[in-house]
Amino acid sequence: MIKKQFFEIVLVLLASSSIFSLELKLVLFQQRRVNRESLKLLNKLQTSSIQQCLPHRKNFLLPQKSVNPHQYQKGHALAVLHEMLQQIFNLFRANIPLDGWEESHKEKFLIELHQQLEYLEALIGLEAEQKSGTLGSENLRLQVKMYFRRILDYLEYQEYSSCAWTIVQVEINRCLLFVFRLTGKLSTQGTDS
Amino acid sequence: MLALLGAMALVLVAGAPWVLPAAAGGTNLESPRDVEVYIVDDSFILKWNRGSESLSNVTFSVDYQIPEMDDWTELPGCQYITSTQCDFSSLQLNVYDELKLRIRAEKGNNTSPWYEVDSFIPFHKAQIGPPEVHLEAEDKAIIINISPPGTKDGVMWAMDSSSFIYNLVIWKNSSPAEERTETVYPTDKIYKLSPETTYCLKVKARLRMQRKVGLYSPVYCINTTVENKLPPPENIQIDGNNQNYILKWDYKYENLTFQAQWLHAYLKKIPGKHADKWKQIPDCENVKTTQCVFPQSVFSRGIYFIRVQASNGNSTSLWSEEKKFDTEIQTIILPPVINLKPVNDSLRVYIGAPKESENKSVDEDYPLIYEIIFWENTSNIQNKIVEKKTDFTFRNLKPLTVYCVRARALIHYEKWNKSSGFSDTVCEKTKPGNTSKTLLIIAVICAVLLSIPVVVYVVKVVLRCVKYVFFPSSKPPSAVDECFSEHLLKNLLLSTSAEQIERCFIIENTNAIAAVEETNDVDEDYKKYNSQTSQDSGNYSNEEDNSGSGISEELLLQETL
Numbered sequence: 001m002i003k004k005q006f007f008e009i010v011l012v013l014l015a016s017s018s019i020f021s022l023e024l025k026l027v028l029f030q031q032r033r034v035n036r037e038s039l040k041l042l043n044k045l046q047t048s049s050i051q052q053c054l055p056h057r058k059n060f061l062l063p064q065k066s067v068n069p070h071q072y073q074k075g076h077a078l079a080v081l082h083e084m085l086q087q088i089f090n091l092f093r094a095n096i097p098l099d100g101w102e103e104s105h106k107e108k109f110l111i112e113l114h115q116q117l118e119y120l121e122a123l124i125g126l127e128a129e130q131k132s133g134t135l136g137s138e139n140l141r142l143q144v145k146m147y148f149r150r151i152l153d154y155l156e157y158q159e160y161s162s163c164a165w166t167i168v169q170v171e172i173n174r175c176l177l178f179v180f181r182l183t184g185k186l187s188t189q190g191t192d193s
Numbered sequence: 194m195l196a197l198l199g200a201m202a203l204v205l206v207a208g209a210p211w212v213l214p215a216a217a218g219g220t221n222l223e224s225p226r227d228v229e230v231y232i233v234d235d236s237f238i239l240k241w242n243r244g245s246e247s248l249s250n251v252t253f254s255v256d257y258q259i260p261e262m263d264d265w266t267e268l269p270g271c272q273y274i275t276s277t278q279c280d281f282s283s284l285q286l287n288v289y290d291e292l293k294l295r296i297r298a299e300k301g302n303n304t305s306p307w308y309e310v311d312s313f314i315p316f317h318k319a320q321i322g323p324p325e326v327h328l329e330a331e332d333k334a335i336i337i338n339i340s341p342p343g344t345k346d347g348v349m350w351a352m353d354s355s356s357f358i359y360n361l362v363i364w365k366n367s368s369p370a371e372e373r374t375e376t377v378y379p380t381d382k383i384y385k386l387s388p389e390t391t392y393c394l395k396v397k398a399r400l401r402m403q404r405k406v407g408l409y410s411p412v413y414c415i416n417t418t419v420e421n422k423l424p425p426p427e428n429i430q431i432d433g434n435n436q437n438y439i440l441k442w443d444y445k446y447e448n449l450t451f452q453a454q455w456l457h458a459y460l461k462k463i464p465g466k467h468a469d470k471w472k473q474i475p476d477c478e479n480v481k482t483t484q485c486v487f488p489q490s491v492f493s494r495g496i497y498f499i500r501v502q503a504s505n506g507n508s509t510s511l512w513s514e515e516k517k518f519d520t521e522i523q524t525i526i527l528p529p530v531i532n533l534k535p536v537n538d539s540l541r542v543y544i545g546a547p548k549e550s551e552n553k554s555v556d557e558d559y560p561l562i563y564e565i566i567f568w569e570n571t572s573n574i575q576n577k578i579v580e581k582k583t584d585f586t587f588r589n590l591k592p593l594t595v596y597c598v599r600a601r602a603l604i605h606y607e608k609w610n611k612s613s614g615f616s617d618t619v620c621e622k623t624k625p626g627n628t629s630k631t632l633l634i635i636a637v638i639c640a641v642l643l644s645i646p647v648v649v650y651v652v653k654v655v656l657r658c659v660k661y662v663f664f665p666s667s668k669p670p671s672a673v674d675e676c677f678s679e680h681l682l683k684n685l686l687l688s689t690s691a692e693q694i695e696r697c698f699i700i701e702n703t704n705a706i707a708a709v710e711e712t713n714d715v716d717e718d719y720k721k722y723n724s725q726t727s728q729d730s731g732n733y734s735n736e737e738d739n740s741g742s743g744i745s746e747e748l749l750l751q752e753t754l
Contacts, residue, residue, distance in 0.1 A: 082402060083402075086355070086356055087352060089355065093463055110457075111459060111494070111496070112494070114457075114462065114496060115496050115519070118519075124402065138317065141402070142316065145352045146289045149352065
C-alpha cells in the first residue's frame with residue numbers, strides 16, 4: 001500500500017521537476033498538486049509498518065541547509081538536482097531485493113528517473129555551453145553524494161531489511177520534496193532571466 | 194651587514210644536511226621533497242623525493258588526518274618505507290571528505306621535520322582509470338560491452354558508475370590514420386563498418402557532469418564477420434498519430450517477414466548485458482510489410498530503444514540499428530493559440546496552450562519554443578522570429594495598419610526536432626501611432642488657443658451681467674436720480690420681505706409711469722415713490738414703452754397700501 005503510494009508520489013514529483021519550461025504558472029499548478037499528493041502520503045503513512053520501523057529511524061542529514069536553493073545560481077541548483085536524481089536512480093537500479101516492491105513499480109520509477117536525467121543532462125549541457133558557470137557546484141555534488149553514501153551504508157548495515165527500506169523510502173520522499181522546492185526556485189529564476 | 198649575516202645563516206642551515214651528516218651523527222635529517230598524491234580509481238599512491246640523496250638507511254613514514262579526527266594517525270601501508278613511494282589503497286576512506294597527509298624521513302632515532310601535503314578531497318583528485326572492454330563482432334557492426342573503471346567493490350566511483358559515458362576511437366587496422374570517434378553507452382553497438390575487416394579501438398570513460406576525463410583503455414582489435422546474406426532493416430522511424438505509433442523501416446528485398454523489439458533505455462546506463470531484456474512489440478511480429486502499427490498504450494511515458502529484424506524463413510538478418518525513442522517526443526504537439534492586443538505603436542502577442550491541452554499535450558513538460566510568422570496584411574514580406582516567451586511585443590509598427598501573426602510550437606531537444614502545425618492566423622489593427630498623437634496634441638493646443646477668446650468673451654458677458662445686476666451702470670433719469678439716496682438703495686438690496694416685493698410690483702408700474710413722466714413732466718410726489726423702490730427702473734421702462742399715460746398716481750398709491 002505504502003509502496004504504491006510512494007511511487008505515485010515520486011512520479012508526480014519527477015514529472016513536476018521536468019518543468020524547466022518558462023511557465024511559472026504551470027510550476028505553481030504542479031506545486032499545488034504536489035502539496036496535495038504529499039498530504040495524501042502523510043495520511044497514508046500512519047500504518048503499522050511505519051510504526052514498527054520507528055526504532056530503525058536514522059538521521060541521514062539531508063544537506064538542505066548547505067544546499068539551500070535560495071543561495072545558489074541556476075547552474076548550481078541544476079547540478080544539485082541532477083546529482084540527487086542520479087543518486088536516487090543508482091539507489092533503486094541496483095539489483096538489491098526490494099522487499100515487497102512490485103517490479104513494475106520499480107521499473108516505472110526508473111524509467112521516469114532516467115528520462116528526467118536525460119532532459120537534465122541536455123539542459124545542463126546547454127547551460128555549460130552558454131556559460132562556464134558550474135564552478136562551485138562540485139562541492140554541492142559532493143554533499144549530495146555523501147548524503148546518499150550515508151543511506152547506502154545504513155542499508156548495508158541493516159542488511160537491506162524491509163524496515164530499513166521503509167525508512168529509506170520515507171527519507172527519499174523527504175529528499176524529493178526538497179528537490180521540488182529546488183525546482184520551484186529554478187522555475188522562478190527561469191522566468192526572471 | 195645584517196642581510197649578509199642572515200644569508201650566511203641560511204646557507205648554513207640549508208647546507209647542513211649535506212655538509213655535516215656524519216659529523217652531527219645524522220641529527221639533521223631533511224624532509225622529503227616533491228610529495229605528490231596519485232589516485233587512479235581506487236588506488237592511492239604517495240610519491241616523493243628524498244631530501245638528501247647521499248643518506249642510506251633512511252625510511253619514510255606518513256600520517257593522515259580526516260575532519261573527524263583530532264590528531265594525526267599513522268597511514269597504513271606508508272610506515273618505514275625505504276623506497277620513495279607507498280600505496281595506501283587499503284585505507285577505507287570517505288572519498289568525499291578532506292584528507293590531510295604529512296610525511297617525514299627517519300633514521301634511527303632521528304627524524305626530519307614533517308612535510309605537510311596540502312589537504313585535498315580524494316574524489317576531486319582521483320583520475321578515472323581505463324575501462325575494461327569486451328567486444329563481439331557482427332558483419333557490419335561491433336557490439337561493445339564496457340565495464341566501468343575501477344574494481345567492482347571500489348568506493349571511488351561507486352556513486353557514479355551509471356553516470357559514465359564512454360568516448361571511443363575506432364580505426365581500421367590497415368589504415369590507422371582514419372580514426373572515427375563515438376560516444377557510446379556501456380552496452381552499445383558501433384555501426385557502419387565493413388565486413389571481414391580488422392578494426393581496433395580504445396575507450397575512455399568520462400564523467401560529463403564532473404568534467405572528468407579518464408585514461409584510455411588498451412587497444413582492442415577484432416575482425417568483423419563475413420557479410421550476412423540478409424542485411425538488417427534500415428532507417429527505422431517511428432511516428433505517432435492519435436492513438437497509435439507507426440513504426441517504419443526500409444528494406445532492400447521483398448517477401449520477407451519482420452519483427453520489432455523494444456528495450457528500456459535506462460538499462461543502457463546500467464553496466465552489464467541486457468540482451469535478454471529486449472521485448473517483442475505486440476503487433477510487430479511476423480509482419481510482411483515494412484511498417485507496423487501498434488497502440489500507444491504499449492509504451493508508458495519514457496525513453497526506449499527499438500530494433501527490427503528481417504527473416505525469410507530459413508535465415509534471419511542481424512538486428513537493425515537501435516532507434517532511440519522518447520514517447521514524449523512522439524506526442525503530437527498541438528498548434529498554439531494566439532491572442533493579439535494593440536498597445537500604442539506595438540502589438541502584444543500572447544501565445545496560449547492549445548485548447549485541447551487536456552488531451553496529453555507535451556506543453557506541460559517541455560520548454561517549447563515558438564516560431565512566429567508576422568506580416569503586414571497588405572504586404573507579402575513575412576518576418577520569422579523564434580521566441581521562448583509566450584508573451585512578447587512587436588514594437589515600432591505603423592499606426593492603424595493591420596498586421597497578421599501565426600505561430601507554431603517547436604521542441605528543440607538534443608537530436609529531436611518536433612514542431613506543431615501552424616496556429617490560425619490572427620490579424621489585428623494597430624492603434625493610432627505616435628504621428629497622429631502629435632497631431633492630436635497640436636489640435637488640442639489649437640482648440641485651446643481658439644477657445645481663449647471665446648472664454649474671454651463669455652467671462653466678459655457674465656461679468657457684465659453680474660455688474661448689471663449688482664452694480665447697475667445705467668443711471669435712472671436725472672430727475673429720478675435726484676431722489677436716489679444711498680440709504681434706500683441699501684434697503685432694497687438687503688431686505689427681501691414680501692412687502693418690498695409688493696412694492697416692486699407697484700414700482701413696475703411707476704416705472705412705466707416714470708417713462709411716461711419723462712415725456713410728461715410729473716409732480717414731485719411721483720418722484721418720491723419712484724425713488725423709494727426702483728433700482729430696476731431701466732428694465733421696466735423698456736418693457737412698457739407705451740403703458741397708458743393716463744394711470745393716476747392715486748390708484749397706484751392705493752394698491753401699494
